[in-house]
Amino acid sequence: MYDNMFALxxxxxxxxxxxxxxxCL
Structure with missing residues (x-):
């Protein structure tokens, strides 16, 4: 769950x- 949230x-x-x-460019 947390890994998925972090990846997102x-x-x-x-x-x-x-x-x-x-x-900016």
């Missing part, structure tokens, strides 16, 4: 970073 949070964080850098 990690994926969301990665997607956010990709979106953030894409927006």
């Amino acid at each position: 949070t990690k994926k969301d964080t990665t997607d956010f970073l990709v979106f953030f850098f894409s927006f």
Whole structure:
């Protein structure tokens, strides 16, 4: 359960970073 939540949070964080850098660049 916690592993799945962590994985989801990690994926969301990665997607956010990709979106953030894409927006800045």
